[in-house]
Amino acid sequence: MRAERASKPVTVRAAAKINLHLAVGAPRPDGFHPLDTVYTAIDLYDDLTLAAADADSLAVDGPPYVDVAGIPTDASNIAVRALAEVACGGAHTVRIGKRIPVAGGMAGGSADAAAALLAHDRLHGLDQSDEVLLAQAARLGSDVPFSLVGGTARGRGRGEVVERVEDAGTWWWVVVPSDTGLSTPAVYRHFDVLRPDAPSQPAEPTELLAALATGEPVRLARTLRNDLEEPAIDLRPELGTLIERGEVEGALRGMVSGSGPTCVFLCEGRDEAMAVAAGLSATYDVVLPAMGPVAGAHVVTTG
Numbered sequence: 001m002r003a004e005r006a007s008k009p010v011t012v013r014a015a016a017k018i019n020l021h022l023a024v025g026a027p028r029p030d031g032f033h034p035l036d037t038v039y040t041a042i043d044l045y046d047d048l049t050l051a052a053a054d055a056d057s058l059a060v061d062g063p064p065y066v067d068v069a070g071i072p073t074d075a076s077n078i079a080v081r082a083l084a085e086v087a088c089g090g091a092h093t094v095r096i097g098k099r100i101p102v103a104g105g106m107a108g109g110s111a112d113a114a115a116a117l118l119a120h121d122r123l124h125g126l127d128q129s130d131e132v133l134l135a136q137a138a139r140l141g142s143d144v145p146f147s148l149v150g151g152t153a154r155g156r157g158r159g160e161v162v163e164r165v166e167d168a169g170t171w172w173w174v175v176v177p178s179d180t181g182l183s184t185p186a187v188y189r190h191f192d193v194l195r196p197d198a199p200s201q202p203a204e205p206t207e208l209l210a211a212l213a214t215g216e217p218v219r220l221a222r223t224l225r226n227d228l229e230e231p232a233i234d235l236r237p238e239l240g241t242l243i244e245r246g247e248v249e250g251a252l253r254g255m256v257s258g259s260g261p262t263c264v265f266l267c268e269g270r271d272e273a274m275a276v277a278a279g280l281s282a283t284y285d286v287v288l289p290a291m292g293p294v295a296g297a298h299v300v301t302t303g
């Protein structure tokens with residue numbers, strides 16, 4: 001379909017992710033690490049509004065804990081790169097209402113890229129297949145396909161080959177972002193330093209998949225795994241202190257989210273998550289209760 005000037009802006013909502021299992025193998029010849037991961041989407045969202053315009057522009061806003069100043073607003077922004085990848089002519093204004101911590105290990109940039117791809121498709125009535133959107137997403141980043149899919153899904157390859165998995169739970173989390181982001185490539189490089197013996201095949205999430213199918217948080221807590229936690233804590237030792245503190249406050253398990261530095265705490269249920277959040281709030285400025293799994297990128301309003 002032609003890229004005619006569409007009159008109604010489209011808003012797409014895309015969720016943050018947590019890696020329930022993040023097993024990392026030795027780097028491939030292309031420098032990426034083979035992953036066997038299980039992602040889950042939680043109800044911490046970025047909303048991206050796309051409109052046809054005479055000139056391209058990008059504006060980002062968010063609450064104080066979001067480092068808006070740290071987000072590029074030029075062509076290097078991943079949402080802008082997503083539009084450049086698929087643009088079929090015409091300029092756009094992009095507005096991002098950010099809630100997902102920046103450079104936090106929660107796929108905030110990937111969420112924006114997925115939102116931009118879907119918003120562009122809907123704005124211009126392209127109605128492309130899931131396969132086409134997923135292929136576009138994979139070219140933009142390892143976590144972008146999951147941001148489209150949402151729910152709970154296993155990711156292989158460098159994370160971009162996603163398939164939904166059975167998840168019988170409603171999981172309650174407490175999310176604690178950090179003041180300063182961590183560079184994902186830097187954490188992977190530090191993984192290589194600490195784990196020169198990493199296997200070429202990353203470990204499979206067999207027990208975690210079984211735990212997900214039971215819906216039991218205590219069982220899930222025992223099977224959580226993140227191979228990037230050790231390098232992230234080695235780079236930021238205060239994250240280890242935070243994880244211990246959350247567990248003392250009553251979380252079933254605390255862990256670094258992805259490449260960090262955001263830490264997430266799995267709790268028994270909603271009440272326990274509120275109690276852990278209240279306990280951590282005495283020391284940490286930003287403490288966000290969250291639940292999942294939730295849907296992948298989807299249109300929330302048009303008009």
Ligand code: C5P
Nearest residue numbers: 031032033035141142143158184185188
């Ligand atoms: O794919 P994405 O752009 O999100 O990756 C960011 C960086 O993280 C890559 O350039 C690479 O340094 C590292 N990475 C990796 N192995 C992966 C995913 C990411 O080494 N599977």
